[in-house]
Amino acid sequence: MADKLLIYNTLTRKKEEFKPITPNQLGLYVCGPTVYGEAHLGHARPAITFDVVYRYFQHLGYKVRYVRNITDVGHLTDEIAGEGDDKIAKKARIEQLEPMEVVHRYTESYHENMKALNVLSPSIEPRATGHIIEQQQLIKAIIEKGYAYEANGNVYFDVLKYNKSHEYGKLSGRKVEDLFENTRELDGQSEKRNSYDFALWKNASPQHIMRWPSPWGEGFPGWHSECVAMGTKYLGEQFDIHGGGMDLIFPHHEAEIAQSVACFGKDSVNYWMHNNMITINGQKMGKSLGNFITLNEFFTGNHELLEQAYSPMTVRFFILQAQYRGTVDFGNEALKAAEKGLERLMNAYTALEKIAPAKESEVDVALLKQNCYNALNDDFNTPILIANLFETVKTINSIIAGNITIDSNGLNELKQLFDVFVFEILGLKNEAHQATSNNELTGKLIEMLGQMRIDAKANKDWATSDKIRNELTAMGVTIKDTKEGFEWEIN
RNA sequence: GGUCUCGUGGCCGAGUGGCUAGGCAGUGGUCUGCAAAACCACGUACAGCGGUUCGAAUCCGCUCGAGACCUCCA
The missing domain is CATH 3.40.50.620 (HUPs)
Known part of the structure; x- marks a missing residue:
């Protein structure tokens, strides 16, 4: 390394x-x-x-x-x-x-x-x-x-x-x-x-x-x-x-x-x-220019230039997606892209749990890892590091999709790769997970509704199953069907 | 005015002589009752004009444009 x-x-x-x-x-x-x-x-x-x-x-x-x-x-x-x-x-x-x-x-x-x-x-x-x-x-x-x-x-x-x-x-x-x-x-x-x-x-x-x-x-x-x-x-x-x-x-x-x-x-x-500086409309965001948006405003979405609230981790990820010596231009589109990208990254980590290891491994984790170190060793090039992490995400999803296989040793190394680079060094946190785990009753209720929907689906009662899903979606709960049943998360 | 930096596809953003950056958005396909997610495929971008070179987004020059510092700013 x-x-x-x-x-x-x-x-x-x-x-x-x-x-x-x-x-x-x-x-x-x-x-x-x-x-x-x-x-x-x-x-x-x-x-x-x-x-x-x-x-x-x-x-x-x-x-x-x-x-x-x-x-x-x-x-x-x-x-x-x-x-x-x-x-x-x-x-x-x-x-x-x-x-x-x-x-x-x-x-x-x-x-x-x-x-x-x-x-x-x-x-x-x-x-x-x-x-x-x-x-x-x-x-x-x-x-x-x-x-x-x-x-x-x-x-x-x-x-x-x-x-x-x-x-x-x-x-x-x-x-x-x-x-x-x-x-x-x-x-x-x-x-x-x-x-x-x-x-x-x-x-x-x-x-x-x-x-x-x-x-x-x-x-x-x-x-x-x-x-x-x-x-x-x-x-x-x-x-x-x-x-x-x-x-x-x-x-x-x-x-x-x-x-x-x-x-x-x-x-x-x-x-x-x-x-380097963060720019807004190509101009430096700064106190003296009065064109700044406070962090609390980002977190709450309470500012006329913000189309929505952006979580602290979205802001962190947004900043890390640029090399520190270049300017980064603020924009809602860019922030939303960071939000989506971070979600994809975190979903892949969660998905690691679901992988059943095979006997043979077609994944070169050592190479991925080396690429991550190379990025950091080149003047803390976090965007390159993140690009490599997305390569890893693609690998994980391909394993789940059944396109390639990995053995249990490789699986552990993949998990470790995430632990080290995503959480320890980049200092990112999985926010979605925190939200879901902090209210037990809510979780149980959603599980129950989800199960009812599975039953309705079994009876080909699409009207009922769609109603449950749509209403949950409206409340901010995303339902995703899987082979075994379903998954959910609170947005 | 002086010094300096930068101009990459719809957006953000790497790269810096020849090899796919990556993310988001978009398009087509697979999967699915539908959706979501995921997977596969796709866009042939490097401000403009010249020059160096077998070859330049990458080097040099000029032009245009944007910005930073010269005062407190992260």
Whole structure:
């Protein structure tokens, strides 16, 4: 199985063989959400992408420490005006809530969504506000090394100076000269030496709610320090993988690299992984554009663009059907296709139970399995993996249809293949099954009606048998006839 | 304006020099009292124009179109 695992590294812009710093151990850091609103479909993408990365490394036997932060402070919304307003604080004022109340509410909501999507909880979920001291220490160290300067209670990173000895822009492919030319909106009053210098610490205006004491006066941490402070705290000065959305490459991750290099003398991250965006009508779904659909809206179908509700697993499967580095375009047709496809996949798994093994096997399970591993080893190519799983589905159905045979050993391997790739690594769940098993009485009643229908059929009383089936269908119970009798499921 | 990415059949989406991606939808057939499910078969797609090559959707150039980042965004 485990051949080379290739990972596309944003830093080098090519696929590289993954080599851990410590054998069989993985340090993984992923940028989590800023909790000032409900999570939308876009938030599900990195969560699911890196959930699969997490799951796969664990499957390969790695001891993984997966750190995914919660950003609960910072991110100025109005930098141009000069008096930056904290997103969390702004929301707090609007809703008349304590900032921490806002944070708490949306953190819980995020956790509920993630659980529904079967996204595993990370090993550590640190919060920015819980690491103010670490961030201050980082900032102090950067000042000491001479790469940051203080001005009126603000601390800025000196990009120009840094760039003299290092390369600012190596992750995003930018050059400082270009940045200089292309900076819009010159804020003349700013104390920045250069417009592209970024804030490490911001002085809090009197009305600013979130504030902490610091050597530079009362204020709050700037945009890009939290991930460096928390990442290196829990994973070490150097760790394996840092992930996040593509939109974070510049300036966020670029600034992280600069801080790491300035502070530790080296880039903390070996492999930078970035998931692409989800688009809607070809345009990025995002908070600022206001064209997002929240996960709860997907689950309930309560949004004008949604023709129906889509279950968490449908959403998960939909996202996994695209490779993480490409965009995925949202659409009802595409979501419905995912729903149907997932159902087919799950039905095949259930159908495995019904297969009677033969003496001879015409199925090459080892090959199917190898193809699945090959897909994952090629930069987590889940669509190829899923294509292989559908090959497996076809195989299973062909066995049931009597076209090919399988022996008991092969049958076990098939089941195992599903257990490993569908459930363990892709993290899918069989939702239909849960629904049917949670009410015993309902099940018994349906069984009874179904049996009555079988009797009617035996008497060629088609009117009665069709009536039973039609009415059950209207109630959302699907009846399927089989050779032995019938099957049912609740939609 | 600068930097970059992409344009695949009705929809979503892989692939990246010659070999079927896959799913959904559609069509025909088998099975079934009918249906559902399943199985079998089918569509001959790679924005346009040139070039390189024995051969390109895949490499190069140009044109058109879409988008991302440059400000917070997953």
